[in-house]
Amino acid sequence: MTTKQRKTGLVFFPAFDWAISPTHPEREERLLYTQDQVFEEGLLDFENIIEYKPGMAAAEDINRIHICVPDVKSVTTESHLISAGGAITAGKKVLDGEVDNAFALVRPPGHHAMTVVHGNRGFCNVNIEAIMVEYIRKHYGHKRVAIIDTDCHHGDGTQEIYWHDPDTLYISIHQDGRTLYPGSGFPDEFGGPNALGTTINIPLPPRTSEEGFLYVLDNLILPILDDFKPDLVVNSAGQDNHYTDPITDMRFSAQGYAILNDRLNPDIAVLEGGYSVETALPYINVGIILAMAGIDYSYVTEPDYNAETIRQSSDITKYIEREVELIHDLWKNRNDQKAKLNRSQEFITRNKSIYYDTDGINEEQRETVRLCDDCGGLVTIDSRANFMDRIFAVIVPRRSCPACRQKGEEIFESTGRQTFIHVYFQDRDKDIFIVK
Amino acid sequence: MILGIDVGGTHTDAVLINDMKVIKTAKVSTNHENLIDSFQKITDEILLDENIDALERIVLSTTMSTNAIVQGKVDKVGMILANGPGLAPSHLKINENTQFVSGYVNHRGIKIAETNKSEVASIRDRFREAHIRHVGIVGKFSTRNPELETRIADMIDNDFIHLSFGHRMSGNLNYPRRIATTYLNAAIWTTYNSFVTEVLKFIESIKSDVPTYILKADGGTSEITQSAKYPVGTILSGPAASIMGILSLAEGTEDAIALDIGGTTTDIAIFADGVPLLEPFGVTIEGHKTLTRGLRSQSIGVGGDSKVQYENDTLMIGPERVGPAAAFGGAHPTPTDAMILLGLTDIGDRFMAETAVTRIADKMGVTVEEAARTIFERSCQKIASSVTDMITEVNNKPVYTIHEILEGKKVVPQVLYVVGGPAEPMAARLGELLNCTPFIPRHAEVANAIGAALARTTAEITVLADTEKKLLTIVEEGIQQSITSKFSREDGLFICREKLRERAIKMGAQENDIEMEIIEDQVFNMVRGYYTTGKNIRLKAQIKPGLIAGFGKEAIQ
Numbered sequence A: 001m002t003t004k005q006r007k008t009g010l011v012f013f014p015a016f017d018w019a020i021s022p023t024h025p026e027r028e029e030r031l032l033y034t035q036d037q038v039f040e041e042g043l044l045d046f047e048n049i050i051e052y053k054p055g056m057a058a059a060e061d062i063n064r065i066h067i068c069v070p071d072v073k074s075v076t077t078e079s080h081l082i083s084a085g086g087a088i089t090a091g092k093k094v095l096d097g098e099v100d101n102a103f104a105l106v107r108p109p110g111h112h113a114m115t116v117v118h119g120n121r122g123f124c125n126v127n128i129e130a131i132m133v134e135y136i137r138k139h140y141g142h143k144r145v146a147i148i149d150t151d152c153h154h155g156d157g158t159q160e161i162y163w164h165d166p167d168t169l170y171i172s173i174h175q176d177g178r179t180l181y182p183g184s185g186f187p188d189e190f191g192g193p194n195a196l197g198t199t200i201n202i203p204l205p206p207r208t209s210e211e212g213f214l215y216v217l218d219n220l221i222l223p224i225l226d227d228f229k230p231d232l233v234v235n236s237a238g239q240d241n242h243y244t245d246p247i248t249d250m251r252f253s254a255q256g257y258a259i260l261n262d263r264l265n266p267d268i269a270v271l272e273g274g275y276s277v278e279t280a281l282p283y284i285n286v287g288i289i290l291a292m293a294g295i296d297y298s299y300v301t302e303p304d305y306n307a308e309t310i311r312q313s314s315d316i317t318k319y320i321e322r323e324v325e326l327i328h329d330l331w332k333n334r335n336d337q338k339a340k341l342n343r344s345q346e347f348i349t350r351n352k353s354i355y356y357d358t359d360g361i362n363e364e365q366r367e368t369v370r371l372c373d374d375c376g377g378l379v380t381i382d383s384r385a386n387f388m389d390r391i392f393a394v395i396v397p398r399r400s401c402p403a404c405r406q407k408g409e410e411i412f413e414s415t416g417r418q419t420f421i422h423v424y425f426q427d428r429d430k431d432i433f434i435v436k
Numbered sequence B: 001m002i003l004g005i006d007v008g009g010t011h012t013d014a015v016l017i018n019d020m021k022v023i024k025t026a027k028v029s030t031n032h033e034n035l036i037d038s039f040q041k042i043t044d045e046i047l048l049d050e051n052i053d054a055l056e057r058i059v060l061s062t063t064m065s066t067n068a069i070v071q072g073k074v075d076k077v078g079m080i081l082a083n084g085p086g087l088a089p090s091h092l093k094i095n096e097n098t099q100f101v102s103g104y105v106n107h108r109g110i111k112i113a114e115t116n117k118s119e120v121a122s123i124r125d126r127f128r129e130a131h132i133r134h135v136g137i138v139g140k141f142s143t144r145n146p147e148l149e150t151r152i153a154d155m156i157d158n159d160f161i162h163l164s165f166g167h168r169m170s171g172n173l174n175y176p177r178r179i180a181t182t183y184l185n186a187a188i189w190t191t192y193n194s195f196v197t198e199v200l201k202f203i204e205s206i207k208s209d210v211p212t213y214i215l216k217a218d219g220g221t222s223e224i225t226q227s228a229k230y231p232v233g234t235i236l237s238g239p240a241a242s243i244m245g246i247l248s249l250a251e252g253t254e255d256a257i258a259l260d261i262g263g264t265t266t267d268i269a270i271f272a273d274g275v276p277l278l279e280p281f282g283v284t285i286e287g288h289k290t291l292t293r294g295l296r297s298q299s300i301g302v303g304g305d306s307k308v309q310y311e312n313d314t315l316m317i318g319p320e321r322v323g324p325a326a327a328f329g330g331a332h333p334t335p336t337d338a339m340i341l342l343g344l345t346d347i348g349d350r351f352m353a354e355t356a357v358t359r360i361a362d363k364m365g366v367t368v369e370e371a372a373r374t375i376f377e378r379s380c381q382k383i384a385s386s387v388t389d390m391i392t393e394v395n396n397k398p399v400y401t402i403h404e405i406l407e408g409k410k411v412v413p414q415v416l417y418v419v420g421g422p423a424e425p426m427a428a429r430l431g432e433l434l435n436c437t438p439f440i441p442r443h444a445e446v447a448n449a450i451g452a453a454l455a456r457t458t459a460e461i462t463v464l465a466d467t468e469k470k471l472l473t474i475v476e477e478g479i480q481q482s483i484t485s486k487f488s489r490e491d492g493l494f495i496c497r498e499k500l501r502e503r504a505i506k507m508g509a510q511e512n513d514i515e516m517e518i519i520e521d522q523v524f525n526m527v528r529g530y531y532t533t534g535k536n537i538r539l540k541a542q543i544k545p546g547l548i549a550g551f552g553k554e555a556i557q
Ligand SMILES: [Zn+2]
Pocket: A149, A150, A151, A152, A153, A154, A155, A172, A173, A174
């Protein structure tokens, strides 16, 4: 482990008075024992660990990246604004140079929330990492950002938001989608036509343990980061890969999470999932905080930890080695593959059905992107929830080229409200948000 | 009639209070070699010609424990730590006699691993060989379940002078602080206990049945024999005496700032609704962060005698003090000299002040008046900005519920209390800078003794009920008892109030001083799978720092 101490900001917000429902995994108790452990270990007394109160995200922070239907107020509560605000606070402290890195230990999570928000899916309403990243880009200038999603579930929301963005590398490791919600996140999900290669999915077989996770980190994620050269590394730090997590089937450990964060050395970590509230989260969080702060974490283990009983099978080891090689090749050949794409048409369209498990909403979506060599490309979204509320959104990308912008303005101009309850214009480059 | 005595760093002060009035004050120099001597001397002096029968209460504030720690006059302590996984042992080791044992209790108070008897026995033998007579036993999460600590004590087969238990120090979490607190408690135990014995012997000789109290760091009092069980509670009672003094000399229940401007430093304290704020975790002494409840105060290096320099185009005030103000024969110009020149105060030798400040004026290239004005203004600004920072820090305290984020109280002081030498000349300007009405209390010169005299008994108690484990824990009292799965928050609150009352009475509180406040009130459903398996009820109540009944409605005269 590194021995260099770092100044670490901690935004801790357990939201002890908020739950999706009384027995839902996302409930008041979730960070209770984590708080106990963090307090008992005396972590806040370390000179290089500084606790900050979360700010509250404003509607404009959310409108910068999401299309909330019909508006921000209708799909968020204070808890979401504080959780996103907590991530922003963590980002600000790092970018202002007050600390070397920061951990937003906040809830509720956000990585299943996509661009268009009709309600809650996968315990998420708004994407707190994306809101933070865009806040940083708006206030601190352009950044190449890598988001490493170490939650056990595929972060399909974050993937969708950055699908067309060549400046944001999204890497997700997760339990194989054939065995877990949301069922996506396969290696061939590799980014949109203008951003091929900046989405990387690494599904792992159930019962993968420390060995497998760290192998993927060392042999795939770190080399890719070396190539991508991000200005900012964000860990979307879900903790549900733990061997005691009740809703997943992996065998990662507190010590493993600490080593991962030590080696990954993220600028900002943001808590995502993790529902083994009593036997995993307290130890994982202490491990991550110590690792980020460069303090000896080698004694952090679960009280019942036994490496032998959770060790992965040799079949899993072989499977992962093969997969890592395959995905690494995919990454190395990304530019060739992009060159081979058929670029004769101006627009490419995808139809998507999105299910909001928590709120029971079915969304039908048609997303169109303008093929563009000069920017991430103009995106339009035609979305309808439960066959009723239909909206249309025009999204001009950050660092947009003049052609994409002009096209976007024309489309917004000519789209009326006859068919749609609202038409949104989100100009991510000029930070303009208009609704009609 | 109440006798309050403050054995301070330089002086020992005493006041006699009767009928809301200070009827007599006294002051002697503190004898550092023998604090008892200072105490006896001043008591004899102030009680001379007084009716001893009318004496209802004696309260003593002393630097006894603080000095023992600061001067390193402590006993060797053997520390036994049941640390379990977590922070590396190197971060927990407090002295060369720290030993680690197996055994672990988790955050819910569930014993995960047992202690090893032969391990403990060999540690005991090692302590004996090292001539250690005081032992501290501290387990991680022992506030959730003290059983492991008491088991270790049983295994030791005790022939030590004293055993200090971590779980008795505080109901709050923080293992490294619990270790430090337990260590200090054991280290000063004998010194403090012999002090108490001597005090009691002396009081016996004056009037045997008069209740005698000692001031604690949290601005509350404890009956003196009770305080001897937990000497660490009496560390850093000096700043507490000063803050309680200001409280008794002030009136009102608003948010306020209290400044004690001395020669070298200025101490800042904050009142929220008239109640002095406590340190969030505990006081810090000699680099030891503890769990000892204490009033929140901050000391900054600006005072009347701070050395003033002008170097590299910058005017610097403090933080060091090199002797008195130039007007009193000091070698360097000070804020006091500036205040003399500005006519804000009429003390010392004006000519000497002027000579010293002229040296600064020449370097600055301004007139001596301008230099004096700048020194004065800069001193006031430095204090004011530290106050503002402290209030910001208080208001930015992390909170953990949405309710508190949205509706948490913000401290917005309206009143500024100033005591200390330069209070008179500085109060007005400080008031302007802080946007507060300045107020200089009477009898400020003996504020500490008054504060001690009138402080009520404070106490805190923590009730944890885990209805899944069917267990109730009141760790400060070492209580663990079984409950039914039906146990409710209301049951908990009832027990919490009851036990706090008992504890306060035991510590010497009068019935009408027991003003309770619930400071933590949380109930969590414990859900395993999709079923609720129990409730985790966490309650904490305190008697907050304040004045004994009959005082506090208006300022003492
Ligand atoms: Zn993931």
